[in-house]
Amino acid sequence: MITMDDIIREGHPTLREVAKEVSLPLSEEDIVLGEEMMTFLKNSQDPEKAEELALRGGVGLAAPQLNISKRLIAVHVPSNDLENPEPLLSTVMYNPKILSHSVQDVCLGEGEGCLSVDREVPGYVVRHSKITVSYYDAAGEKQKKRLKDYESIVVQHEIDHLNGIMFYDHINEQNPFALKDGVLVIE
Ligand code: FHF
């Protein structure tokens, strides 16, 4: 089972590497890794399990955060609607690729955090509002998804990890809360 002890922290060189593509057909090892990453996210969002295992709540996890320099990510974005508890997005993506993106940029009003960063880093992390991403699912089928808003931001944060990029690389050093014209702030 994956716990916080398996997650490497900033300063570890693997977080700055460009991860290698996963080979297809998927190996059993890579399929199981994806499942374990998804289980970590679900556990981290379950109040009892999170407390018991001392997990920080997470909506995404990239293999490099486990010191595994491969291009796979897990994303589990819970619903914000009590009427409809289906997760907004819950998938493991192998070799995800942003095919296109909106001109419109967005950022989270609260900024971002990271399971590999044990400190608060204030500031706006400007990202694309919408992305079209292709990837292989756990069945080895090629998929294509258009994502917007929060799901789009989470997937961009995860794909950044595959390219050795940390969320704070996107924060304006002079003024962390400076925004270019037209950037939407999502609350
Ligand atoms: C998180 N946690 O998941 C953050 C960190 C924007 O590479 O967002 O480092 F648990 C992956 C509902 C809403 C339930 C939010 C992408 C952030 C990715 C993980 N938690 C949440 C939740 C959360 C990082 N990460 C603060 C840990």
Ligand code: ZN
């Ligand atoms: Zn992260």
